[in-house]
Amino acid sequence: MSTPAPEHDNVRALRTNPADALIGAWTAEALMAAEFPEPRWAVPGILAEGVNVLAGPPKVGKSWMSLGLALAVASGGRALDTIDVDLGPVLYLALEDTPRRLQTRMGKLLGHDPAPAGLTVATNCPTLPAGGEEAIAAWLDHHPDARMVVLDVFAKMRGTPPAGMAAYDADYAAIGRAKRLADHYGVAFVLVHHVRKMGSEDFLETVSGSNGIAGAADATLVLRRGRNKADGVLQVTGRDIDEAEYALAFHPNSGAWQLLDGPASDHIMHDTSTTILHYVRESPGAGPKAIADATSLPYENVKKTCQRLAKEGHLHAAGGRYRLPAIAVTPRDTNGHEVSPASPMSPNLV
Numbered sequence: 582m583s584t585p586a587p588e589h590d591n592v593r594a595l596r597t598n599p600a601d602a603l604i605g606a607w608t609a610e611a612l613m614a615a616e617f618p619e620p621r622w623a624v625p626g627i628l629a630e631g632v633n634v635l636a637g638p639p640k641v642g643k644s645w646m647s648l649g650l651a652l653a654v655a656s657g658g659r660a661l662d663t664i665d666v667d668l669g670p671v672l673y674l675a676l677e678d679t680p681r682r683l684q685t686r687m688g689k690l691l692g693h694d695p696a697p698a699g700l701t702v703a704t705n706c707p708t709l710p711a712g713g714e715e716a717i718a719a720w721l722d723h724h725p726d727a728r729m730v731v732l733d734v735f736a737k738m739r740g741t742p743p744a745g746m747a748a749y750d751a752d753y754a755a756i757g758r759a760k761r762l763a764d765h766y767g768v769a770f771v772l773v774h775h776v777r778k779m780g781s782e783d784f785l786e787t788v789s790g791s792n793g794i795a796g797a798a799d800a801t802l803v804l805r806r807g808r809n810k811a812d813g814v815l816q817v818t819g820r821d822i823d824e825a826e827y828a829l830a831f832h833p834n835s836g837a838w839q840l841l842d843g844p845a846s847d848h849i850m851h852d853t854s855t856t857i858l859h860y861v862r863e864s865p866g867a868g869p870k871a872i873a874d875a876t877s878l879p880y881e882n883v884k885k886t887c888q889r890l891a892k893e894g895h896l897h898a899a900g901g902r903y904r905l906p907a908i909a910v911t912p913r914d915t916n917g918h919e920v921s922p923a924s925p926m927s928p929n930l931v
Contacts, residue, residue: 620821623669623729623769624650624660629821630767631799632760634735636774638877641806642813643773645836647731648673648683649690650771654729655700661829661840669728670699672720674706676737689836708740709758721766728768732759735772752793760797776803805877806831813838814845814879826879845879853878853886854895858905861896865904872903 607615621630628650637643653660657668675683683702701720707713721727732738738759742751756772763770774794795801800819806812812831818824828845829838856876861867864875869887873880891898897906 621728621767621769622667623654623771624664624666626664626825627660627802627815627817627822627827628729628769628771629800629819630769631763631819631821632756632770632772632797633800633802633819634756634772634774634794634798635802635804636776637804638776638806641804641877642831642838643804644675644677644733645686645690645831646804646838647733647771647773648675648686649837651700651729651731652687652690652697656694656697658694661838663840667728668699669726670701670724671729671731672717672724672727673700673702673731673733674738675702675704675733676706677734678704680704686836689834692835706738709738709755710740713738713740714758714762717762718766721762721768727766729771730762730768731771731773733771733773735759735774738772749793749796753797756794756797760799763799772798804829805879816879853882854890857883857886857890858895861903862905866902868902 622628623630635643635647650660651671651673652658654666654669655671657666660666678686683704687696687702701724706716717730721730735755739755742755746754759770759772762768798819800817800822803816805814805816813829815827815829816825817827826845828841828843830841831838856878857872860872860876864871867875869880869884872878872887873883876883887896887898887903890896891903894906896903
């Protein structure tokens with residue numbers, strides 16, 4: 582008779598007390614009775630503790646925005662010119678900048694304000710798997726009241742994935758390294774990233790890479806620059822953040838982004854029509870995705886505006902594509918008088 586295999590510790594624990602085998606297990610009653618602290622916000626309503634992916638097309642102004650947010654938090658000022666933030670140390674890894682360029686940008690953003698002592702900047706850092714994770718952890722250990730860490734750009738920090746690993750798993754694991762730090766220290770991590778060239782109905786699907794990036798992140802923010810009243814639109818969604826869309830104005834002289842009052846639609850809907858009509862005039866037969874991608878307007882706004890313009894007769898719709906309606910030309914005689922099509926003077930009959 583063979584000797585039975587020894588039981589694993591978790592199996593024994595499961596048989597004596599099921600909760601002991603499940604780390605972090607709660608009864609529903611205990612969970613509802615528990616009191617948890619509110620999430621720590623770096624920028625209330627927009628950036629909470631955890632991993633926040635800030636994505637956008639190249640040259641849209643992501644670095645200006647992330648540096649402006651870092652300066653605001655490190656000085657305890659106002660983020661996006663309107664949101665009061667709590668003071669706290671910030672680590673900013675500007676991995677695509679030189680110290681000279683970083684100094685110039687900070688000078689524009691600060692204006693006459695002094696540089697905050699609480700902001701630490703670096704233009705070089707090892708990738709997360711090659712020592713970057715430990716380097717950031719060491720900085721956080723020395724700054725226990727830190728509120729934010731910015732990785733600009735994340736592609737410089739993620740490192741090379743293991744050979745043979747699926748794209749989704751590699752992206753999820755890469756974000757996971759940053760998330761371990763963010764969760765352990767209760768700090769907001771901002772990972773500056775890119776979007777795909779092709780548009781999508783769901784702004785989350787525009788984030789470059791596999792769905793593992795948005796799936797692993799606690800929040801995703803997509804910055805688009807429009808061609809209308811609002812210089813940009815920031816679309817936000819996350820686990821602890823209400824899904825929202827914000828209209829922004831960009832000030833080139835100072836490099837600062839400013840949050841505009843009211844819903845984004847108040848600032849973009851009117852000129853969205855003009856932008857769409859102009860694009861369709863130049864590119865007849867375009868669909869909403871092509872229009873949104875070319876104009877940097879939010880897809881849902883483009884889709885709804887195209888439908889409205891077609892209903893009002895400003896656009897002609899066929900198979901989900903749009904063109905300007907044909908203009909009817911009234912025949913006229915040599916004296917400029919209207920001519921009936923059945924008249925012998927009609928130019929179609931002579």
